[in-house]
Each structure stands twice: as C-alpha cells, then as structure tokens.
Amino acid sequence: MKVEETPYRRLCSTKNILTVNGQFPGPTLYARTGDTIIVDVYNKGNRNITIHWHGAKQPRNPWSDGPDYITQCPIQPGGRFTQTIIFSSQEGTLWWHAHSEWDRATVQGAMVIYPKKGATYPFPKPYAEFPIILGEWWKEDIGQLYNETIQSGGEPNISSAFLINGQPGDLYPCSKPDTFKLMVDYGKTYLLRLINSALQEMLFFSIANHKVTVVGSDASYTKPFSSDYVTISPGQTIDLLFTADQSPNHYYIAAKAYVGGAGIPYDNTTTTAILQYNGNYTSTSTPSLPNLPSHNDTKASVHFTGSLRSLADKNHPVDVPRNITTPLFYTLSINTLPCLNNSCAGPNGTRLASSVNNISFVDPSIDILQAYYYHVNGAFGTRFPNFPPFLFNFTAQDLPLYLQTPKQGTVVKILEYNATVEIVFQGTNLVAGDDHPMHLHGFSFYVVGWGLGNFDEDKDPLKYNLVDPPLQNTIAVPVNGWTAVRFKADNPGVWFMHCHLDRHMSWGMDVTFIVKNGKGLGAQILAPPPGMPPC
Known part of the structure; x- marks a missing residue:
C-alpha cells in the first residue's frame, strides 16, 4: 500500500x-x-x-x-x-x-x-456482491480542517457533501456524470457490503422502492430481517441482501445524516447513486428518491439498531459472558475547557472537549504499547475509574456548569487476562447530548441492552438479551441514552476504545485498555516486529 x-x-x-x-x-x-x-x-x-x-x-x-x-x-x-x-x-x-x-x-x-x-454463507448465495462505502467530502484540505478545529476549540466546519463509493451523486453541482451506478438484472439477488466511513455523521441509507434484508454487521452474521432503511454509524458495516424485483427502471440509492442531538451543526445534503436495471426499457426522466427518516428521527435510528440479533445457529454459536468479573459504568460527555481571555470558538469562548468518566484523554509522546512492553515509566497512569466521579441526573435538560469541565490525562484501564467485562455506556446531556458510536479495538462485544434516558441498575439488566445479542465492534450509544456490552478480555495487548465521530475522538472521548498476559505462550503478546516506526 x-x-x-x-x-x-x-x-x-x-x-x-x-x-x-x-x-x-x-x-x-x-x-x-x-x-x-x-x-x-x-x-x-x-x-x-x-x-x-x-x-x-x-x-x-x-x-x-x-x-x-x-x-x-x-x-x-x-x-x-x-x-x-x-x-x-x-x-x-x-x-x-x-x-x-x-x-x-x-x-x-x-x-x-x-x-x-x-x-x-448462511443465506442463499447472491448473484453478485458490491462494497458500498458511504463517505464525507470537504472542499478544504482535511489536514487544514483538523488543525483549524483543534486550534479554534470549536466545532469543525460541516462537510460539503456525502459520498457513495467516492462520488457525491447528481444532486450536487458538477457531479452527475460520475454518479456511481449499480447495474442489476431483473429477478436476481445481490449482496451489498455497506460501510460508513464518514468522519462526523451517522447516516440513514435506503434504496427507492426496494426493501433490504439485513444478514450481517461488523463481520458477524445476524438473523435476517427486512427493512425499508438502514441506520449505520461511522465505523460500522452492515451486510444487506436485496432482490431486483421492481419494474426495470432507474432508482435512487440515497444516504443522509442522522443527528440526534439538538442544535448540533450538520451537513443536510443527500448523496445518491443509481440502481439501474439492465435491458431495453424507457426510464423515467428523474429517478424516484427513497423515503429516508427525518434527520433527527432518533426513534427510527434506535429501532433499526435495536433490531439486530446474532444468527446464533449451530454453525454460528454465541458465547455471551454470564458471570461478570469486571463491571464498568462509563459516562460519555461533551465538555468545555477554559480558554485564555475566552478566546476559543466553543460555548462562551471555551474550548470544546469530550470525556469518558470525566477524563478527557491526552495522547502521550511515546505510544502506550511500547511504553507498556518496555516498562517505560511515566508514560501513562493506570487508575482509570470504573465509575464516574459524580453521580447526577445524566440526561437532565439543565445541568450545572461545574460538571462541564473534565480532567485531562493519559490514563489506561488495566484488565486481567480472561476477565469477563460488562461496560454500561451512559450518554450525558452536558453541553450537548449526542449519539456516540463507540468502537473497541481488538475485540467484538455482545450488545446485551440499550435504552433511552438514564440506566436503571436494578431494572434494566433484567431485560438484557443474553440469548442472541448482536456481536459488534462499533455500537451507537443513543443520544441521552445507554447501551450495555459484554466481552471476554482474552486478547492480551493494548487496545483503544473511542467514539467514532472523529471530532469527539480528537476532543478526548477515548479509553485505552491494557489486557495483561495470561499463563502460557498462547496467552501472551507476540514480540514486536522489526521496523516499528520511530517516535
């Protein structure tokens, strides 16, 4: 490469x-x-x-x-x-x-x-399959966008367009000739490998006049279910079957932003591709657009995501951890930091930040894995809290200003080898409540529960799905809601977990896990390869 x-x-x-x-x-x-x-x-x-x-x-x-x-x-x-x-x-x-x-x-x-x-495949072999990568485009240079955002302390400029396989589609200027076309034969069934690579937005996706059948997410098979639309988070993949069973014509494939938080700036444009039937026919002059949910339709978003279930058959069994040794409760917050002379572009001249359990992650100067492996002292702290430092009504409309300021630090969470871990992610309404697509490196996790509002530690675990929860590596914690995940810490090493909205990741909504070595060579980190990039 x-x-x-x-x-x-x-x-x-x-x-x-x-x-x-x-x-x-x-x-x-x-x-x-x-x-x-x-x-x-x-x-x-x-x-x-x-x-x-x-x-x-x-x-x-x-x-x-x-x-x-x-x-x-x-x-x-x-x-x-x-x-x-x-x-x-x-x-x-x-x-x-x-x-x-x-x-x-x-x-x-x-x-x-x-x-x-x-x-x-655990479903009939499709006639053909296509990767569909949803993306985001800025007219300005991406490095410049990043630097401006970090320096100003405010929200990044919204994107100029969304993309399907690198193309904006014919609703944008100068884009019609290069619009991505998906050519299909009537009566055939196709597999779409859908990926959301957008930097800053969850997306709704749909094909006009065609239902899709969801059969997988994040490289794990799901029980098939039919839907008119898809909600997909940055980082997530969803495998879809659809049959070309409509009158031969041209149909729009479309995607647009889903933004659950109030008052958050977003790109309100729609990217399109063309589903084009092969054969001789007269197409309508303008393809029909699919009915996508409204940009702030949280109910539609969580309904789709909450419909995912693991296939859980004899060839694809589930192994949900039952006896939890390491219960973790992680609040996910947007925060503000004070700025000299109130000169930053965040609320009231502050600098926007984000945190997990009120700790806003700071990158070290040497990578954490090398510091851990070679016992370099002082590169990171090891006391990441299992629970937030303050308990409050996390999703209340008006929260006291003092809660907005996080601590900053490079602090990791140590996990014992083979620990059974449950993380309850709790979104908060500090500064601006938002959805948080959380991604864990090195593992997939079972999504055993979710809900809107505050997690109830007495009632909500009684409703967990421990039979066929979806196995994912990225899950959207709903705006002012919660999501519970479980995994077994059987992969020794240093593994990052972060919000996959890149502004939130860069602001500090990150945790690094260190999974300790187990007993025996098969439970220990491999030796470093030659040629690791120098710091």
Whole structure:
C-alpha cells in the first residue's frame, strides 16, 4: 500500500488528497476466515500516517493494530511499516482506514472476509456482491480542517457533501456524470457490503422502492430481517441482501445524516447513486428518491439498531459472558475547557472537549504499547475509574456548569487476562447530548441492552438479551441514552476504545485498555516486529 498525494476533482474543484495506490476509495482487501495477510505500508505522502484494520481482532498482535500513539508511532513521510493482519474468527465485511488525525476521510477501503474453503454463507448465495462505502467530502484540505478545529476549540466546519463509493451523486453541482451506478438484472439477488466511513455523521441509507434484508454487521452474521432503511454509524458495516424485483427502471440509492442531538451543526445534503436495471426499457426522466427518516428521527435510528440479533445457529454459536468479573459504568460527555481571555470558538469562548468518566484523554509522546512492553515509566497512569466521579441526573435538560469541565490525562484501564467485562455506556446531556458510536479495538462485544434516558441498575439488566445479542465492534450509544456490552478480555495487548465521530475522538472521548498476559505462550503478546516506526 502506497500512501500518496493524488489530485481529485469533486464539486467543481480539484484538490490533492491522501490516497492509497492513487485510489479513492482505496483497494479492497480479500481474505478468508483464518487467513493472515501481510501488508507493506509506504508513506509517500507529506504527513504522518497510520493504518488501522477496523474490526480485525489481531489476536496477541496489537503491534499492527494502527492507532497512532496507542500501539505505534506514526509512519513518517518517506517511512514504511510492514503490518500483519490476522483474520481469526470474523466473517463478512470489515474495512481499513487511516488512524491519525482525520486522514481516514480519504485513506480507506473495504475488507471482505469470505467463509473458509468448503463453508458457505448462511443465506442463499447472491448473484453478485458490491462494497458500498458511504463517505464525507470537504472542499478544504482535511489536514487544514483538523488543525483549524483543534486550534479554534470549536466545532469543525460541516462537510460539503456525502459520498457513495467516492462520488457525491447528481444532486450536487458538477457531479452527475460520475454518479456511481449499480447495474442489476431483473429477478436476481445481490449482496451489498455497506460501510460508513464518514468522519462526523451517522447516516440513514435506503434504496427507492426496494426493501433490504439485513444478514450481517461488523463481520458477524445476524438473523435476517427486512427493512425499508438502514441506520449505520461511522465505523460500522452492515451486510444487506436485496432482490431486483421492481419494474426495470432507474432508482435512487440515497444516504443522509442522522443527528440526534439538538442544535448540533450538520451537513443536510443527500448523496445518491443509481440502481439501474439492465435491458431495453424507457426510464423515467428523474429517478424516484427513497423515503429516508427525518434527520433527527432518533426513534427510527434506535429501532433499526435495536433490531439486530446474532444468527446464533449451530454453525454460528454465541458465547455471551454470564458471570461478570469486571463491571464498568462509563459516562460519555461533551465538555468545555477554559480558554485564555475566552478566546476559543466553543460555548462562551471555551474550548470544546469530550470525556469518558470525566477524563478527557491526552495522547502521550511515546505510544502506550511500547511504553507498556518496555516498562517505560511515566508514560501513562493506570487508575482509570470504573465509575464516574459524580453521580447526577445524566440526561437532565439543565445541568450545572461545574460538571462541564473534565480532567485531562493519559490514563489506561488495566484488565486481567480472561476477565469477563460488562461496560454500561451512559450518554450525558452536558453541553450537548449526542449519539456516540463507540468502537473497541481488538475485540467484538455482545450488545446485551440499550435504552433511552438514564440506566436503571436494578431494572434494566433484567431485560438484557443474553440469548442472541448482536456481536459488534462499533455500537451507537443513543443520544441521552445507554447501551450495555459484554466481552471476554482474552486478547492480551493494548487496545483503544473511542467514539467514532472523529471530532469527539480528537476532543478526548477515548479509553485505552491494557489486557495483561495470561499463563502460557498462547496467552501472551507476540514480540514486536522489526521496523516499528520511530517516535
């Protein structure tokens, strides 16, 4: 993979973007369950870069996971790094992307993991399959956007367009000729591997006049269910079947933002592609648009996400942890920090921040994995709290201002090997309540419960789904709501967890887990590979 500057024209203007091998979106990687792939990453660009293999569990191999200053220092311009990607048990769709600043806006691509040889999909084999990558485009340079946002302390500029497979679609200026077209034959069934690579927005997605059947999410099979629309978080993948069973014509495929928080600026445009039937017919002059939910329809968002269930059959069993040894309660908050002379662009001249349990994460100067492995003192603290420091009505409309200021620090949470972990994520209404798509590296987790409002520790666990909860690596915690997940800490190493809305991640809504080594070689971190990028 060669990361390089490449000129791309969108929305009537041309700019240089970082790409892999000159392609945007980048090349698709193909593998089978159980495969190991070795990728040489060359940085021929002008900025530091890292690559993350999103959803690959990387057993005992955090060295190749990719988040900068967590498991490696960035690959500097002119440098290279050989990464090993281990596809242990996942099957379905994952993706890869840059994990440094906001460069994943253009440095991204799909990963398709087929069943092992001799195995088949747990649904009828589709006639054909297509990756569909939803993205976000800014007319300005992404590095500049990141720097301006961090320096100003305010919200980032909203995007200029959303994208389907790198194209905005014909509702935007100068975009009609390059609109992505999906060519289909009447009566055939197709598999869409849907990925949300947008930096800052959850998205609603739909195909006009066609229902989709959900069969997987985050490289784990689900019980099939039919829907008119999809809600998909940044970082998430969803596998969809649809049958070309309508009158041969042209139909819009469309996506637009879902924003649950009140008063949060967002891009209110709609990206489109064309579903085009093959054959001889006269198409209508303008394709019909699908009925997407309203931009702030939280009920539609949680209804879709709450419908996901693991397939849980004899070939795809579930193993939900029952006896929890490590219960964690993590509040997710937007915060503010004081700014000299009230000169920042956040509320009342403050600097916007975000936190987990009131700790806003600060990147260290050496990556945490190397500091941990080589026993470097002083690089991080180890007392990340299991519970928030203040208990209050987390989702109340008016909360006292003193709660808005977090502590800042590089603090990790240590987990014993094979600990059974439950995290209850609780969204708060500090500054501005919002949805938080939380992503955990190195693991998938079972989503055993969710709800709107405050978590009730007495009543809500009684309603957990411990029979067929979905197995995911990214889950949207609903605005002013909660989500409970469970996993077994059986992967030793250093693993990042963060909100996948990149502004929230950069503001500090992050936790780093260190899973200690177990007994025996098979339960210990692998030795570091040669050529780790220098700090």
